[in-house]
Amino acid sequence: MADKVQRVRGTQDLYGDAIARFDHVVDTFNRVRKLYGFKRVDVPVFEFTTVFARSLGETTDVVSKEMYTFEDRGGESLTLRPEFTAGICRAFISNGWQQFAPMKLAAYGPLFRYERPQKGRYRQFHQLDAEIIGAAEPAADVELIALADHLLAELGCKDKVVLQLNTLGDAATRTAWRAALVEHFSAHADALSPESRERLAKNPLRILDSKSEADRALVADAPGIDAFMSAEAGAFFEAVQKGLQAAGVAFERAPALVRGFDYYRHTAFEFVTDHLGAQGTVIGGGRYDGLIETMGGPSTPAVGWAGGIERLAMLVGEPKEEVDRVYIVFDGEAAAAKAEALVARLRTDLSKAWRSASFLRERRCEVEMLSRGNAKKDFERARERGADVIYTVRADGSPGWDSMLLDEYRVHDRTGSDPHGTGAVVGAVVMPWIIGREVRLPSASYRADYHIRLPAQA
């Protein structure tokens, strides 16, 4: 078994379209979080086990059976991070970051949970993470949620997702409500589904969003949180809702929404979708005012959320490619050196053009050379790989690359007068930048604004 050449269960090898979508999500996150002033933070992939065990709650599933925990050679118990918040809070405490509070932080990277894999669920998965640490006011919750909402809008998947919002009240509210729920469900324990009987002991709030038919009726007349809500907690939640309305963030109240980790207080929210099978939550988070103090730090209020990159990537579909591809095909040894020189020249010219021409910034251009020896095959390959323009370099006998003959093919240009349609020769070019002529940069659209003047050779 040890010599099996195979992936560990629940991990992924990302390539091509899959990684393109992944990157698109991360790039969009980075772009949007800057708009809100969230600074990047990066924390270790593993921590002392206690960092997660104490913060998440000993009885949560993640801690009790899903952590990748191991002993290092020094005998320390370490754990691969199953979430971001605990590690970031630990960093906050370790480095005395309270001097910078309030902090708006953004992170992303791999997380690890030993779970049975299924659609949108992996053992090594990736999250985006946003936290506001050291801000007690409801405006922080609003800003944080607005960031998530904005991200989803930029990713173009807002129509597939709804924001569910709830409050868990402050510590006193939550404790009283929880006690009432335990009392209510205990009285009807025999009518409860087996899963919910489990939950009664471990996490009674969870019974509220049970999918079991048997539990529905009991859940329906379970006590609601509002009866236990303290005046402060009620006002806080009210302010959050008002703020979201003002910010134009649509949401719906979800009284049964309860988050998995013990540290949540007040605001709890999830962006959910029905496009992902059993994994409905795309972004989830809430306020965790007591956590940092519990972990041994200064009393510090905080809110945060995490979003599953894989799940978001599955929602966004194909990111449109803004790539122009130039392929250089050549025939024979004599043309090889010329082709090399042409590739190098095009790449440097393009990188200069990129810096100065702002209208090009949104696009990319790739220049590649094909040299498999069979010009015919190379030509076909270039087309298959999505070439927009193909130059063939002719071996004309002259030694200098600055006098080489090129045939230019524009793969997508159907409007040309060429009788053969696209893919045929559009024009033979003799090092146009030498004589100062304008050369069109390859572009799928061929608008005039993509014409640039390549600098003459020095």
Add this chain to the structure above:
RNA sequence: GCGAUCAUAGCUCAAUCGGUUAGAGCGCCGGUUUGUGGUACCGGAGGUUGCGGGUUCGAUCCCCGUUGAUCGCCCCA
């Protein structure tokens, strides 16, 4: 941790009721034709049918086990 379905070439899939040498497309390699066409032709390599055991004259096919994948429960992003 529990349940269901599945596993055949690099990829996507065939293979009759359990029956002869397990096929096709794509991809890969080589070649032909054309200084180059949105789609040509010829040939080649590539298989322990996931793995192990059983039933049978004979197993890709039936049974058991195992590993993995997918989907669901649980939980979560």
